[in-house]
Amino acid sequence: MTRIILITMAALLTGCATTERVVQVRVPVPVACQVAEPARPMMDTESVQIDAPVDILTRAMRAEIERREGYEVELRAVVAACKTIGTP
Numbered sequence: 611m612t613r614i615i616l617i618t619m620a621a622l623l624t625g626c627a628t629t630e631r632v633v634q635v636r637v638p639v640p641v642a643c644q645v646a647e648p649a650r651p652m653m654d655t656e657s658v659q660i661d662a663p664v665d666i667l668t669r670a671m672r673a674e675i676e677r678r679e680g681y682e683v684e685l686r687a688v689v690a691a692c693k694t695i696g697t698p
Contacts, residue, residue, distance in 0.1 A: 643692035
C-alpha cells in the first residue's frame with residue numbers, strides 16, 4: 611500500500627516539475643469601418659428623355675461613363691481605407 615502511495619506521489623511531483631509553455635495566438639478581430647460612403651452622383655442618362663435624338667443620348671452616355679468612373683474611384687478608395695483599418 612505504501613508503495614502505491616509513493617508511486618502516486620512521484621507521478622504527481624513529476625507533473626509539477628514540467629515547465630508551462632505559453633503560446634500566443636493572434637486572432638483577427640473584425641472592426642467596423644468608420645469611413646463615410648460617397649454619395650451616388652446623378653447620372654446624365656437619368657435626366658434625358660426617352661425620345662431624345664441619338665446625338666444627345668450619345669453625349670449623355672459618354673458623360674455618364676466619365677462620372678461613373680470617378681464614382682468608382684471614390685468607392686475603391688473607401689474599400690481600401692476599410693481594408694487598412696484592421697491591419698497592423
